[in-house]
Each structure stands twice: as C-alpha cells, then as structure tokens.
Amino acid sequence: MGQHSGIGVLDKTVAVLNAAAAGPAGLADLVERTGIPRATAHRLAVALEVHRLLARDRDGRFVPGPRLAELAAAASDPLLERADEVLAWLRDTAGESAQLYRRDGLDRVCVATAERASGLRTTVPLGARLPMTAGSGAQVLCAWEPPATIALLLEQAEFSDRTLAEVRRRGWAQSIGQREAGVASVSAPVFGTGRQVIAAISVSGPVERLGRSPGQRLAPVLAAAAQRLHAGDS
Template sequence: MGQHSGIGVIDKTVAILQAVAEAPAALSDLVERTDIPRATAHRLAVALEVHRLLTRDADGRFVPGPRLGELAAHASDPLLEHAGEILSWVRDTAGESTQLYRRDGRERVCIAAAERATGLRTTVPLGARLPLTAGSGAQVLLAWESPETIATLLQNAEFTERTLGDVRRRGWAQSIGQREVGVASVSAPVFGANRRLVAAISVSGPIERLGRSPGQRFAPILTAAAQRLQAALS
C-alpha cells in the first residue's frame, strides 16, 4: 500500500484513492490493487463516495470525485509556481508551443502552457484533457507507471511496451502524427521526490516544421527544462 503513517484507516483510505487515481476500479479491482479485505475496501470506498471524494462512472466503477478538485484548488502547487518561467524559456529557445501535463486517471491534463506567438501553431488549451494512449506526453506519463497500469492502458494505445522501454532508456519521447494528424511532439519526464514522476514537459508543432525526428533537436532543451523544474521542486 505504499507509505505507512501508523494510522491504519488513513493508510487504507489513501491506498484506495491512489488505486482509483490509477484507473477506474470496481470493488474487485480495489481489493486486488490495495490488498485491503473486500468488506473494508467496500466500506471505505462508499464513505469516500458520500464525501464526493469518489464517484462512479457509467459502468459503476469508482473514479475520482469532484471534491478532490475542489480541495486541490486551494492547495499550493510548487510545480505550477515555477512552471511559467521555465515553459517560456523552452518556447523561446525551441521556437515552438510548450505544455506541461499531469496524469489524471486514464487521461493527461494540460496544467500550464506557453504558446508560440506567431506562425502555424498547435494550441493545447489550459485544462485540456487528452488520452494516455497517444502522443509523446502520454508515453512519458505512462513509461514509469506500474506494470499493471501499463498493461491496462496499452490495450488501446498507439504505442507499445517497447516504445515505453525506449522512453525510459533515453529519458524522452517523441511522436509523429500519433495523437493528431500533421502534428509532432517531444516530451521529457519531470521527477519529484524519490524519483516519482510528477509531470511531462512537451513541445508540439506541425510536422513540416519539427521534422520526422524531432527528438534529436528538442530533447536536449526539454531535458534541461525538466532538470530546472526538478531543482525548483527540491
């Protein structure tokens, strides 16, 4: 169940929230992912549902509830505090639109962006939710996940386990027309404490401008930016 505080009910509750954050979960999924007894998992999940920390999707599976977002809106976020300046540096250095993504269940969310001012560009609106099954940002956010999560999401992905292995080995990802026809992108991982992946930083633009091997050109810029973000977080 990850870290232990010594307060059993809190640890179990956090384990359930984490399990649901990984992917929608039926009760049997919660039991499998957390090793919490079925009756206890059911009791805690229903209690979290009452408090709107969990809700259910159309298939009756537990998913993150709206109150999590409401609470998060009041939290200090060091990543966002430092992201603006660094994303602007990437945009000005690379000459392309830049985004910062976080994983949210089966999706990635654009939590910050710096748009190219002129010329043809690929705008990703702040708050946009994109699938974790296509694009370089998705590859990065999935590459360091648990084997179970990877196996689940790869079933519908436009990339393979071998692709994710390459991402882990070289420390960046690229995609050519994978999420959207005519668009290329490059992404790098941003790690927090204990080498926990917290975000993916990306550049994106038309293939005719980024080329068919954009990683060779943009990966050094993105990995440098990721290191700056990591230093700020530490």
C-alpha cells in the same frame, strides 16, 4: 501498491484512491489494481466515500470525489508557480510551442502552455483534456506508473510496453503523427520526490518543421526545463 510510507493503512488508502483515479472502478477493479484483499478494499473505499474523497458514477463504480478538488484548490502549487517562466524559456529556446501535462485518470490535462507568437502552431488550449493513449506526453506519464496501471492504459494505447521501456531507458519520448496527423512532439518527465513523475513537459509542432526524429535534438533542452520545474517543486 507503489510507494510505501511505513503506515500500512495509509498506504492502502492511497492505493485505493490511485486505483479509482486510473479510471472508474468496481470493487473487483480496486482489488485487481491494488492487490488489496477484497474486504479491506471495500471498507477503505466506502470510508473514502463518506469523506467525499471517492464518489460513485451512474454505474456504481468508484471515481475521485469532489473533496479532492476542494483540497487541490486550497493548496499552493510550486510546479504551476514556475511553469509560465519555464515554458516561455523552453518555447524560445526550442522555437516551438511548449506544454505541461498532468495525468487525470485516463486523460492528461494541459495545465500550462506557451505558444509561438507567429507561424504555423500546434495549439493545445489551457485545460485541454487529451487521451492517455497517444502522444509523447502520454508515453511519459504512463511509463513510470505501476505495472497494473500501465497494463490498463496499454489496452487502448497507440504505443506498446516496449516503447515505454525505451522511454524509461533514455528519459524522453517522441511521437510523430501518433495523436494528430502532421504533428510531432517530444516530452520529458518532471520528477517529484521519490522519482515519482508528477508531470510531462512537451514541445510540439508540425512534422515538416520538427522532422521525423526530433527527440535527439530537443531532449537536452526538455531535460533542462524539467529539471528547473523539479527544482521549483522541491
């Protein structure tokens, strides 16, 4: 069930929320993803639905509810408050477009970006939703997830469990034409408290400019940028 606060019912409730955030979930899916007994998972999911923290899709599966967006809109976000400054520094240092992604269920969302002012660019618009199945940003956001979530995401992924193990070992990911032909990218995790990955910071550009092994060259500057974002989040 991931992290434990010591308050059992709270941990189980958060586990159910996370399970629904991983993709539309029937009761059997909630049980499989959380390991919580069926009756308990059902009781918690229905209670969360009453409070609009979960909702149902047209097939009756549990999905994140509208109250989550309302709470998010009311919250300050130290990560985003620092993102523009840090991404601009990363873009200027690396010489390529920079992006910040957060996971949203089976997608990753570009929550901040800094584009090159000129030359050939790999534009990712702010708010763009990209799949969690390809690209270095997806690898980073997937690599530190609980095993059950990783298994779910790997079902359609262009990368393997072995790739994710290597990402965790070295602390960064790279992809060459994995999500889009001719595009290379390198990404690093942004950690929050308890070594939880809260975002992926990325640099992307044409393969002809980044080359086919950009990770070793760009990983140190990405790690520095990620650390600056982590400091802003603490």
